[in-house]
Amino acid sequence: MPTQLAVVHYALEPQAVELREVPVAVIEAEDVLLEVGAVSVCGSDVHQFSNTQSWQVNVPVVLGHEFCGTVASAGRSVRGLREGDRVVSETAAGICGTCGMCRTGRYQLCPSRLGFGYGVDGAMTRFVRVPARCLHPIPDALPFDLACLAEPHAVAFNAMCVNSTIRPGDAVVVLGPGPIGLLCARMAALAGAQPLIVAGLSADAARLATARQLGATRVVDVDAEDLDAAVRDRSPLGADLVCDATGASAALDVALRLVRPDGQVTKVGWSPEVHAADLNPLVLKNVRLQGTFSHNFPVWERVVHLLTERLTMPEAIVGLRAPLTDWREAFDAMHDRRVIKSVLLPLS
Numbered sequence: 001m002p003t004q005l006a007v008v009h010y011a012l013e014p015q016a017v018e019l020r021e022v023p024v025a026v027i028e029a030e031d032v033l034l035e036v037g038a039v040s041v042c043g044s045d046v047h048q049f050s051n052t053q054s055w056q057v058n059v060p061v062v063l064g065h066e067f068c069g070t071v072a073s074a075g076r077s078v079r080g081l082r083e084g085d086r087v088v089s090e091t092a093a094g095i096c097g098t099c100g101m102c103r104t105g106r107y108q109l110c111p112s113r114l115g116f117g118y119g120v121d122g123a124m125t126r127f128v129r130v131p132a133r134c135l136h137p138i139p140d141a142l143p144f145d146l147a148c149l150a151e152p153h154a155v156a157f158n159a160m161c162v163n164s165t166i167r168p169g170d171a172v173v174v175l176g177p178g179p180i181g182l183l184c185a186r187m188a189a190l191a192g193a194q195p196l197i198v199a200g201l202s203a204d205a206a207r208l209a210t211a212r213q214l215g216a217t218r219v220v221d222v223d224a225e226d227l228d229a230a231v232r233d234r235s236p237l238g239a240d241l242v243c244d245a246t247g248a249s250a251a252l253d254v255a256l257r258l259v260r261p262d263g264q265v266t267k268v269g270w271s272p273e274v275h276a277a278d279l280n281p282l283v284l285k286n287v288r289l290q291g292t293f294s295h296n297f298p299v300w301e302r303v304v305h306l307l308t309e310r311l312t313m314p315e316a317i318v319g320l321r322a323p324l325t326d327w328r329e330a331f332d333a334m335h336d337r338r339v340i341k342s343v344l345l346p347l348s
């Protein structure tokens, strides 16, 4: 049986990730065997490395859910995809196909959903097995090291442009300038947010500088500045929309304080810690609190377009490109906030 090197999360304890030789997957009739062109490292991969994730992991599992590549072979029932096609992959590797969510195109919310990199083997390796329904063709003009960012783009687009309403001139605040927060800020900028305020910690200085590049009209270091004052200075009633993209549950209190009456709070960041929030402002201010999770087909088609046209400035996000064998440095660089995104290139 042919084998390949893979970044494997092998136990539910801190630092239980290593490079291992694993068998190359065998595909079924409706699958494609994808040769991975690029796979970006997600904050969630770094969480799994530290064993601080908020989700169940089927160890041992190959990490990596943000990926693209070339079709190496296609199962006999696959239509519309051929060997050599360049594609990006969605993340819902397993869905039931029959529940109310699946039947209405909201399969990302299927209770049986299993994602790459925690539920089934992911793409931090050379070949990955992917159900053909997950794949979207990409044009030659979109290189693999940017196309792999389609997944976090899809998270941000779904959060800001599907699950939130932004009209030109809306005051938008994004809490947390991690990769998802920055992409949420970029989507808000594209949707016409003005002012667009991005808030982070002193340790986020470089990320806040990137937020400026991506269209933030004001960035706030909450360790040194008064965020409430910065928001009310430009929008006295509060923000039309506050996006919580932090991994800290206590940020919900801040969001509920900053949002204007009849405004919206969209929560995309999450954490295993349970936090007792005071929800009275939600009632008192008539606020809509919206959770947002994952993404589906129309979101992916749109972000492939945005990436191809470089409307989201994806180059500003990628700070490190490395071969698979340097996975640890790629993870550490993100964990230590030296780069926003690391991209692994299994063919290099």
Ligand SMILES: [Zn+2]
Pocket (backbone or CB within 6 Å): 042, 043, 044, 065, 066, 151, 152
């Ligand atoms: Zn991700």
Ligand SMILES: [Zn+2]
Pocket (backbone or CB within 6 Å): 095, 096, 097, 098, 099, 100, 101, 102, 103, 107, 110, 111, 112
């Ligand atoms: Zn389902």
